[in-house]
Amino acid sequence: MTDSLPDGATPIDDEEAVGLIPTFVATRADLNLVEQVGIASARAWAARSPAARTVESILSEPFVRQLHRQMYGTVWR
Numbered sequence: 001m002t003d004s005l006p007d008g009a010t011p012i013d014d015e016e017a018v019g020l021i022p023t024f025v026a027t028r029a030d031l032n033l034v035e036q037v038g039i040a041s042a043r044a045w046a047a048r049s050p051a052a053r054t055v056e057s058i059l060s061e062p063f064v065r066q067l068h069r070q071m072y073g074t075v076w077r
Contacts, residue, residue: 007029009027009028009029010027010028011026011027012025012026012027012028012030012031019076019077020075020076020077021074021075021076021077022034022074022075031075034074034075035071035072035075038070038071038072038073038074038075039071041070041071042067042070042071045067045070046058046067046070049063051063051066
């Protein structure tokens with residue numbers, strides 16, 4: 001039972017870990033941290049991206065797919 005665990009201390013079970021790249025992730029807090037790092041990195045990438053110059057390009061499927069890869073590509077397979 002995880003009700004008595006502090007926030008973020010919920011263990012990641014084997015089913016949730018399928019496709020997870022970082023081997024040190026053991027808790028929700030760990031997962032939140034690596035995803036947060038990826039999102040911050042993707043924000044910086046998007047700010048530098050020539051494709052982010054217009055609303056039309058930002059909303060295009062290729063840009064959104066690349067942004068998603070930038071956000072989670074180092075976290076999930």
